[in-house]
Amino acid sequence: MKNRVILWFRRDLRLADNPALRAALDGDFDSIVPVFIHAPDELGDWAEGGAQRVWLHDSLRALAEDLETLGSRLIIRQGPTLDTLNTLIEESGAGAVYWNRLYDPPIIERDKQVKKALNEREDVDVDSFQAHVLFEPWQIETQQGQPYKVFTPFWKRIKGEPIRAPLARPDQLPAVWSCIGSLDVPDLGLLPEIRWDEKIRDCWTPGESGAQQRLETFLEDAADNYDDERDYPAIAGTSYLSPHLHWGEISPQQIMHRTEEWLDEYEGPAPREHIESFQSEIGWRDFAHHVLYHFPNTPDEPLDTRFKSFPWSDDTEALNAWQAGRTGIPMVDAGMRELWATGYMHNRVRMTVASFLTKNLRIAWQHGERWFWDTLVDADLANNTLGWQWAAGSGADAAPFFRIFNPARQGERFDAKGSYVRRWVPELSDMPNRHIHKPWDAPAEVLKKASIELGKDYPKPIVDLKASRREALEAFDQIKNES
Incomplete structure (x- = not known):
């Protein structure tokens, strides 16, 4: 097998706790080709909205800069995804394609088709990994073997389960061949022509480092009063991590482990009830993905x-x-x-x-x-x-x-x-x-x-x-x- 791997980034725009990246490093490949493929047409009605595109623009720039500091670079292409991956396989001589799983219905369908087509090639190994949720939606079920529809028993079921430790960020990555061409982030046309996005961009710092800083700010300023202040919109009493989680700039595993570490470091009586309340919100996010996976029509049709x-x-x-x-x-x-x-x-x-x-x-x-x-x-x-x-x-x-x-x-x-x-x-x-x-x-x-x-x-x-x-x-x- 050819000793090069394509690392297909999607909504996992981080280098720490990235299982697909870690698998590529552990596979001892000579070269890792990080690629982001923009293919909104494949997402149907659920292609990124305007505000998401603004965030994605800045997050991709942050990821590209992070990769460059480690000696690599981000290859940016436009879809269709399967055609683009096949082209990159030929250009790079890659013998493997790795990615992290997502659970939106159109993405599941697209990924199945991509995986099937790539598996039909005799020269390519294909694998995907869990990175976006605490537990796979098919791992958790009721005693009757059914998906959960109520959060409280779902949370009781998963909060006692061990959560894997976050994976370390690599210190360096192999260089990408200079002959492999890439678009620049602005070429994707993610920003609006009429620039209504300035205020949004003033409020946020997309990217992995911005996500980590947002978590630390929450722990320093708001975590020990979370349950008391989370409902008051004039107070910065919540974590503001949701967009970072959506784009995978931070993982739920990182958040769960860091909050437990923070409790151990806390001077004085540890505010465990506040942290457990916050952690339950991470559980609610897992529950949302659980429901969407098992009831894929719910974005358009009422469950009831x-x-x-x-x-x-x-x-x-x-x-x-x-x-x-x-x-x-x-x-x-x-x-x-x-x-x-x-x-x-x-x-x-x-x-x-x-x-x-x-x-x-x-x-x-x-x-x-x-x-x-x-x-x-x-x-x-x-x-x-x-x-x-x-x-x-x-x-x-x-x-x-x-x-x-x-x-x-x-x-x-x-x-x-x-x-x-x-x-x-x-x-x-x-x-x-x-x-x-x-x-x-x-x-x-x-x-x-x-x-x-x-x-x-x-x-x-x-x-x-x-x-x-x-x-x-x-x-x-x-x-x-x-x-």
């Missing part, structure tokens, strides 16, 4: 089939107002504007805006799912699907449909001083705390003092919260007894 006949509204004007952060509901508008500006939204607010869309506006969850897919830097198909079906009451471990978040009360509870709303809805900056989450209830003199005329300076609510809640429950009554 009753919701196929739910009387959704087709109010395009309301959908547009929600997308633009112009609903007249301050907590909702703040979240939607944060999303547009930064490519991110706090999880408490994600639940709030999703409940408002699917229940108060009664607009189908797929519309929200699609908007998030295009605007979130961490738009992961598994997490995005599970989250939206959870909010709509139609998915795995879903909140009951009758659990309808009141966005004004959510604001009063989790943004009592209005700091989050004032940041993202500056026209309400001078509203007093008492009225900032319900300006429609504020006395005329309060609105005048704050220089607010509803319907002019800030929208009137596009829907009555109490009436729309009642109408949503009446709509659910039409389907709740269906089988």
Whole structure:
């Protein structure tokens, strides 16, 4: 066999704890050819959204720089994937192709075809590895041999299992032949022509080193109060690791082991309950991939089939107002504007805006799912699907449909001083705390003092919260007894 291997990078844009890379190094190949192939057409409806493409651009640049520091370089090509791999095999004389597995339905189907075709060649060894989740989706099942649909028993099942230790980052890599050509990252056309992405790029540091720094910042500043502060969007109380996890700039194994190390290093009584709460969020991510793998139609169809006949509204004007952060509901508008500006939204607010869309506006969850897919830097198909079906009451471990978040009360509870709303809805900056989450209830003199005329300076609510809640429950009554 030819003693060269192609290392196919996908959403595993890191050098530490990269099982495919480690296998290539342990295989004692003379040369490793790292390649990233951009083939969005192969992903169908789930090709990268706009915010993801911005992140990918910067992450690829970071990976290329990291490879160069180790003596290698990143080969960038455009698809189709199979044709590109076959071409690279001929150009490099490679006798093996290695990659790390992913679990999105279109990627699984594509990878099966690639693996089958390459295995039919007598001169190429093909192998794939686990790098994206703690446990393979097919490894975990109920006592009845079925996939889990509820998170709590899933988490109890996996949290006692040993998690493999992270793999070390290599100190050096063999050089790549200079005759193997590559595109430059800008050649992929990932950045928008109209540059709306500056604010997103100001907020984040894509790449492996950025992921590690983000984890250490969380451990230093927020981990010991995580359970107390995670629900308050004006506080930096969460890890902000989700986009780094999505692109594989850090692995869940690295996070789980580093948090345990941090507990051992902690001076004073270790805040284990806070770390275990955070670790359960890593478990939720595994659960999302578990559900997507076993129920691959859920990005488009409700897991609870009753919701196929739910009387959704087709109010395009309301959908547009929600997308633009112009609903007249301050907590909702703040979240939607944060999303547009930064490519991110706090999880408490994600639940709030999703409940408002699917229940108060009664607009189908797929519309929200699609908007998030295009605007979130961490738009992961598994997490995005599970989250939206959870909010709509139609998915795995879903909140009951009758659990309808009141966005004004959510604001009063989790943004009592209005700091989050004032940041993202500056026209309400001078509203007093008492009225900032319900300006429609504020006395005329309060609105005048704050220089607010509803319907002019800030929208009137596009829907009555109490009436729309009642109408949503009446709509659910039409389907709740269906089988």
